[in-house]
Structures are given as C-alpha cells and as structure tokens.
Amino acid sequence: MTKLKGLKCRECGRRYPSSPVHICEFCFGPVEVDYDYDALKGVITRQSIAAGPPSIWRYRELLPIEGDVAVGHHVGFTPLIRSQNLAEELGVRELWIKNDSVCHPTWSFKDRVVAVAVTRAKEFGFDTIACASTGNLANSVAAHAAEARLKSYIFIPADLEQGKIVATLVYQPTLVAVEGTYDEVNRLCSEVSDKYRWAFVNINIRPYYSEGSKTYGYEILEQLGWRAPGHIVVPCAGGSLITKIWKAIREFASLGLIERPATRMYAAQAAGCGPIVTMVKNDTDVLTPVRPNTIAKSLAIGNPADGYYAYRVVKDSGGYGEHATDEEIVEGMLLLARTEGIFTETAGGVTVAVTKKLIETGVIPRDESIVICITGNGLKTPDVLYERLDTHVTIRPLLSAFDRALAELKSQARS
Amino acid sequence: MARMRVRLTFPPERIQEPVIYHLVKDFDIITNIRRADVKADHGWVILELEAKEETLERGIAWLKGKGVKVDPVERDVIVP
Numbered sequence: 001m002t003k004l005k006g007l008k009c010r011e012c013g014r015r016y017p018s019s020p021v022h023i024c025e026f027c028f029g030p031v032e033v034d035y036d037y038d039a040l041k042g043v044i045t046r047q048s049i050a051a052g053p054p055s056i057w058r059y060r061e062l063l064p065i066e067g068d069v070a071v072g073h074h075v076g077f078t079p080l081i082r083s084q085n086l087a088e089e090l091g092v093r094e095l096w097i098k099n100d101s102v103c104h105p106t107w108s109f110k111d112r113v114v115a116v117a118v119t120r121a122k123e124f125g126f127d128t129i130a131c132a133s134t135g136n137l138a139n140s141v142a143a144h145a146a147e148a149r150l151k152s153y154i155f156i157p158a159d160l161e162q163g164k165i166v167a168t169l170v171y172q173p174t175l176v177a178v179e180g181t182y183d184e185v186n187r188l189c190s191e192v193s194d195k196y197r198w199a200f201v202n203i204n205i206r207p208y209y210s211e212g213s214k215t216y217g218y219e220i221l222e223q224l225g226w227r228a229p230g231h232i233v234v235p236c237a238g239g240s241l242i243t244k245i246w247k248a249i250r251e252f253a254s255l256g257l258i259e260r261p262a263t264r265m266y267a268a269q270a271a272g273c274g275p276i277v278t279m280v281k282n283d284t285d286v287l288t289p290v291r292p293n294t295i296a297k298s299l300a301i302g303n304p305a306d307g308y309y310a311y312r313v314v315k316d317s318g319g320y321g322e323h324a325t326d327e328e329i330v331e332g333m334l335l336l337a338r339t340e341g342i343f344t345e346t347a348g349g350v351t352v353a354v355t356k357k358l359i360e361t362g363v364i365p366r367d368e369s370i371v372i373c374i375t376g377n378g379l380k381t382p383d384v385l386y387e388r389l390d391t392h393v394t395i396r397p398l399l400s401a402f403d404r405a406l407a408e409l410k411s412q413a414r415s
Numbered sequence: 416m417a418r419m420r421v422r423l424t425f426p427p428e429r430i431q432e433p434v435i436y437h438l439v440k441d442f443d444i445i446t447n448i449r450r451a452d453v454k455a456d457h458g459w460v461i462l463e464l465e466a467k468e469e470t471l472e473r474g475i476a477w478l479k480g481k482g483v484k485v486d487p488v489e490r491d492v493i494v495p
Contacts, residue, residue, distance in 0.1 A: 011450065028420055028449045028461045028488045135495040157493070182493065183486070190487035191419075202494050237495060286457050289424060289484060298495040305490045 003040055004064060007031040007207055010309070018064070020124050020199065022206045030305070032207050033064040037254060044255055046226055049218075056112055056215035062251060063116055063215070064208045070122045071148045072115025074104045076215050080223035080371075085339035086352075090359050094369040096229065097336075098220055100376065101344050106143050106167070107377035108136040108298075108345075109216055109241065114201060116212035118144045121199030127151060128198040132189035133168075134160055135298055136376055141201055142171035153198065157185050167380060202238075206305075210240045217248025220371055221258055228253075228261035230368035231319070233355045235347040235375055236267045236276045237299040239310030245373075246313045265313050266364070267321035268354035270294035270329060270346075273302060277321035279311040287311070295326045295384045296346040298376055320363050324353035330388055332356070333378060343378035351375075417468040421475075424484040425458040434483060435460065442466065442474040461488055 007016040011029025024031055044061050052058030056076035057069050079099045087095035100109040114137070118129055129145040131137050132155040145152035152173035156165065160177070169175060178185045193200035201209045221228055228249050234242040246265055252258045269277040272294030275287050287307040292300035304310070314321055324332065329346050332353035336342050344352075355372050358364040378385075393409060395401040425434070430453065438444050445465040452459055464471055475485050 023420065023488055026449070132493040133495065134493065137494045186491060186493050187487055189492050190489055203489055203492055238491065286452070288457070300495055301491045303486055303490045
C-alpha cells in the first residue's frame with residue numbers, strides 16, 4: 001500500500017522507512033508516521049468512512065497498518081453524548097461528552113492505541129508484545145495479546161497493589177514485577193526494549209501505537225456531523241492524546257472532510273502531577289519533571305514523553321490548561337455521575353473539574369460548543385471513592401421504620 | 416562495552432559546573448551529545464554514553480548524587 005511514506009523525526013525531519021524504530025538515530029528525537037496525504041485526497045470521503053465498520057477501523061486509511069486488521073475489531077466508535085444535565089449545571093449551551101469509559105474491550109481509550117500497535121506488531125513479525133504499565137495500558141495489552149495469540153510481558157513496579165493487577169492477570173500474560181525505585185524500573189524497561197526483539201507498544205512501536213489516538217478525534221468530528229467543536233478539554237498524562245486529537249482535526253481539514261476548524265485545545269491535569277499545565281501557565285516550553293502525588297493515578301506521568309508537543313498544541317490552538325486538586329477530582333467524578341449517569345475514573349474527574357474551572361473563569365465561553373474527553377471507566381478504581389460515599393440511611397426490616405426514615409430524609413432535603 | 420541513550424536534566428545550581436567533563440575524565444565514559452538546551456536557570460542534554468556496564472552504572476549514580484535527573488531518552492515509559 002502506498003499511503004505510508006515511512007517515519008519522520010519530529011525534531012530534525014530525517015526520514016526512515018516504516019520499521020520498528022522510535023528514536024531518530026541522529027538527534028535522538030522521537031519519530032512519527034508520515035502519510036502520503038496527496039494520494040489519500042478524494043479517496044477518503046465522508047461516504048467511504050461512513051460505510052466502514054462501527055469501530056476505529058472505519059478510519060483505517062489514516063492508520064499505520066498495511067494489511068488486514070488483526071485484533072480489536074470492535075474497538076472504538078464510542079458514544080458522543082449531547083449533555084443536558086451537566087451542561088445546565090455548568091451553564092453552557094452546547095456540551096458533548098466523548099465517552100471512552102465504555103470502549104471495548106478493556107474500558108479505556110488505550111484499546112485504540114493497543115489495537116493499532118498489536119496489528120502493526122504482527123505485520124512486523126513480532127511474536128511477543130510488551131509494555132510497562134500500572135493500569136489501563138497493561139489491561140489492554142494483555143487483552144489484545146491474548147486475542148492475537150501472541151506472548152505478552154507486562155512490567156510493573158513490585159510494590160503495585162494486588163488489586164490493580166487482577167484486571168491484567170486474568171488474560172494470563174507474563175507479569176514481571178521489578179523491585180526498585182520508579183526511575184530504576186523505568187530505565188530497565190527502556191533497556192529491555194532495546195535488547196529484546198519484542199514489540200514494546202509504547203517504546204519501539206510507539207510511532208504506530210500513538211496514531212491510534214487519532215481515532216478518538218476522528219470520531220468526535222464525524223459524530224458531531226462532520227464539524228470541529230469550538231473547544232476540547234483533554235486529560236494529559238504522557239501528552240500524546242491531545243496532540244493526536246489535534247492531528248486528527250488537521251488531517252480531516254486538509255482532506256476536505258470538515259470545514260475550516262477553529263478548535264481550541266485545553267490540557268487537564270491533576271495539581272499533584274501537572275507538568276504540562278505548568279508549562280502552559282508559565283508560558284515556557286521547558287518541562288520540569290515532577291514526582292506524582294495525586295489520586296489521579298491514570299494521569300500520573302511526571303516526565304511525559306510528549307509534554308513539549310502537548311504544550312505546543314495548546315499554544316498553537318489558542319487554548320489553555322488547568323490543574324485540579326484531589327478534592328476537585330472527586331467532585332468532578334461525582335458531578336459527572338450525578339448529572340449524566342457516567343462513572344469515570346479519576347482522569348475523567350480531572351477533565352470535568354478542569355472544564356468547570358475554565359468555564360467559571362471565562363476562559364471557555366458559555367455559548368460555544370465544548371467537548372470533554374472521558375477516557376476511562378470508574379469501576380476499575382472505585383477505591384478513591386470508598387471514604388467519600390456513604391449509605392444515606394440504614395433501617396430495620398419494618399415498614400414503620402422505613403416510613404420514619406423517609407420522613408426524616410424528606411425533612412433533611414427541605415432544610 | 417555498553418551503550419545508553421539518556422536525557423540529563425540539570426538543576427539550576429549545577430548549570431555552571433562541568434558535569435559532563437567529569438563524567439568523561441573521572442569515569443572514562445565516552446559521551447556523544449545529540450541535542451541540548453542549556454540556559455541560565457535550567458538545562459537538559461540528550462546524549463549517548465558508552466563504557467563498561469559497571470562504569471556506566473557508577474557514572475549514573477554519581478550524576479544522581481549531584482542532583483542531575485537521568486532518564487531514558489523516551490522519558491517515562493511506565494504508563495498508567
């Protein structure tokens with residue numbers, strides 16, 4: 001197929017053939033997939049996309065695979081929900097929720113990137129898939145490797161709680177618990193990926209893996225009726241997702257699939273781990289690594305690989321960024337659940353809390369279209385809410401006891 | 416000989432010190448700088464280090480002792 005031109009360094013522009021390479025040999029900058037957009041013009045149309053399957057693969061011409069889809073046939077095409085209740089509470093005219101908390105099969109947007117990574121890894125002839133992860137990515141890699149009937153190795157810090165591991169272990173990968181500090185475990189994983197001929201999805205396969213995130217953006221545009229919203233609020237961990245949603249918008253615009261976009265991109269991070277938002281607020285392109293200290297574990301990347309590029313997207317689009325405290329994150333989770341019936345993980349709480357702040361401070365106008373990105377499911381990590389939720393009333397099994405309790409509850413509600 | 420591609424992030428108080436010079440002279444590590452951004456109040460350098468594995472480990476431990484952050488060029492690869 002001709003659509004893939006190969007890889008291109010994001011720093012020096014040097015080109016490489018399409019291969020399992022993630023770092024430019026000259027400047028050590030990250031490389032990304034380059035497409036032949038001229039060849040795609042007119043070939044990809046709204047009709048051709050709409051005729052595709054209800055999954056990420058309806059956009060396969062803009063994804064870095066060459067053959068048949070290998071795994072994850074049902075990943076993506078999650079609901080884009082027009083919010084009524086949350087919009088009313090926030091006092092905005094048009095609010096949409098892109099809900100990847102119900103992404104098949106492991107309930108987070110990571111299924112998008114992993115499905116693409118594993119498919120590409122199979123095309124390269126790898127027989128082993130690997131990653132270093134403490135949560136959603138591990139779940140998804142283990143699940144897709146199982147479906148692909150490939151071996152999988154998941155590296156985790158040895159002190160990770162057992163409860164976090166079950167949703168990965170169930171797919172029966174080889175789990176390697178590494179003792180040591182975070183930095184030591186991190187460096188070991190980089191060295192392992194360098195030495196073994198495995199498809200480390202977020203290291204040597206990263207250029208292909210990260211392209212899967214574009215589908216989150218394509219879906220927003222298509223589901224909005226082939227238009228770009230005014231504002232998109234994106235949770236940031238490694239910083240890749242916000243850059244790929246931005247790339248999706250620009251690709252659709254250059255292919256003539258949407259009108260001239262004027263979308264502003266907003267980065268949402270926890271106060272206890274927000275180096276990208278700190279860059280935005282301080283208006284500096286220098287990222288200062290931090291030690292994460294937040295309940296938003298699914299966003300806890302202190303030295304994000306795409307931090308600089310995420311910062312650039314925010315600046316170039318005219319957006320902004322905001323932090324959310326742990327308390328605000330929980331309030332955000334509860335607000336989304338109470339108003340829309342969606343139970344998101346802490347990352348979603350960050351996004352809701354940050355959106356609220358940006359609206360209240362006038363950064364996001366109330367009369368323009370807003371999309372908030374919900375990227376993971378709350379049922380995986382309910383522990384953050386244990387101490388914050390309470391049963392309202394406990395009674396003996398007597399109708400009279402219930403009558404009394406109900407009267408009391410009603411009187412409390414009135415006061 | 417082992418090779419390692421790393422990103423060094425310098426705290427402001429080390430900006431004026433010849434840290435990489437000492438890495439070469441005192442540890443006999445071959446360095447090959449590929450990209451860098453050093454200003455008055457911050458600095459990072461991306462480079463390749465080459466030496467015996469044990470020597471590299473000693474050199475990295477010394478850097479960390481100086482308050483220099485040593486990361487793979489990919490930065491954080493452990494993803495939630």
